[in-house]
Amino acid sequence: MASPKVEQNRAIKAEAIKAEARLLLARDGASSLSLRAVARSMGLASSALYRYFESRDALLTSLIVDAYDDLGEACERSVQASAAWVPRARFAALCGAIRNWALAQPHAYGLLFGTPIPGYAAPATTIDAATRVPLAFAAILHDAPLESANDDAVPAGTLVDAALVAILPGQSRATHARALCTWSSVFGLVSFELFGHFVGSVADPERFFDVAVANLADLIGVPR
Amino acid sequence: MASPKVEQNRAIKAEAIKAEARLLLARDGASSLSLRAVARSMGLASSALYRYFESRDALLTSLIVDAYDDLGEACERSVQASAAWVPRARFAALCGAIRNWALAQPHAYGLLFGTPIPGYAAPATTIDAATRVPLAFAAILHDAPLESANDDAVPAGTLVDAALVAILPGQSRATHARALCTWSSVFGLVSFELFGHFVGSVADPERFFDVAVANLADLIGVPR
DNA sequence: TGTACATCAGTGAACGCGCGTTCACTGATGTAC
């Protein structure tokens, strides 16, 4: 029966721990993030953290949720800031927001979109936070008069229609498929840049990204 | 002054070690791959491996090179097997070959295209092996009459033109940019499927992949 | 074909490290009267 004040202190302290963990994550990456390292860098005994997090996995999960939320917020800010723009510019801005977020915290990006951590299974808790990015995309596409796509090319049963209708209502199955393809392509671009696969072929990553995003806008049929 | 016979034995043993390491990689993933684990599973003392690999990183590097080569070979086989097909079908086959390879050995895929291993820098040795995949793409696109793209959209200095001309000669800057975008998009699709980001929205990953690949063929302008 | 010897392959103990987690504990903090 924890009292309100105690609960509040706990929450504040847990936040401080997460903040420290985020710092270490940003500096050293996810795989070398340990409870002991966090405790050490806060001047605490490692056992003290167990008062706030059940295990290392619990801390990791909360970092993942935070990262998804942070990225989601960045996306939502971009969507709101571009409310008056033409769809193509909004799309480019959103993609740029994702790229900027990734460049600013590459290790957090890797935590979300890189190799899954072995032995760690993301619990359902993360889903809500993870959905904010696709929802931001949907918000832009929702009002844009997308070029029509041929539904025949997408057999029934390919997609989870209910989920996609909820996110991107009023669009055909083919458009849903294109949206998914485009969505993953944006992360393909960012991952390749961040993980070094464009070294030797792209000279100016930012400009290239802009060009590539324009290509992807064509792909999903955002009007010029 | 190692004698030929000794050298040969060394090479055979080194191969056996790599084979065992590949097995462990496939089973447990890259981050839990240790020299000790490999030695243990071969019934050797861990110190014995140092006769064949200078360090853990050296073993890892050779696994990476092998994985790139393996994927590269799979791609080249696809390119050769589809020699008589129309470009669109060849493109789809190549993408499918990449996806199949990734599904068959997800941990190796993660090693190549997932989060870079912290503290590990891939040496230049890996570059040749890594180039085989883009070269396979180029082999298909080389003969295909790609729809022309507008060069004005790609400012000079965006790409490393020399490298791209070497891989995909006779094509415009805009096509080079499109090719890079498409290339990374294919891996974006595969990564999203493998790393679980399509869970909840894609019901039949294989069929979806085919649809998405058709979209990407449009993107780079492979004629229908 | 047989023997002597240099080189090789592999051993096993050891070093020092960091990790997650548990546990009995000591002060400090907040609460109830």
Next chain:
DNA sequence: TGTACATCAGTGAACGCGCGTTCACTGATGTAC
């Protein structure tokens, strides 16, 4: 406002583990005569 006490936050030692790497060593193997 003061005191008694329950709950709390944090300690530090310990357990058992796995890791990369080194080193002096012992048999086995291949070679040269």
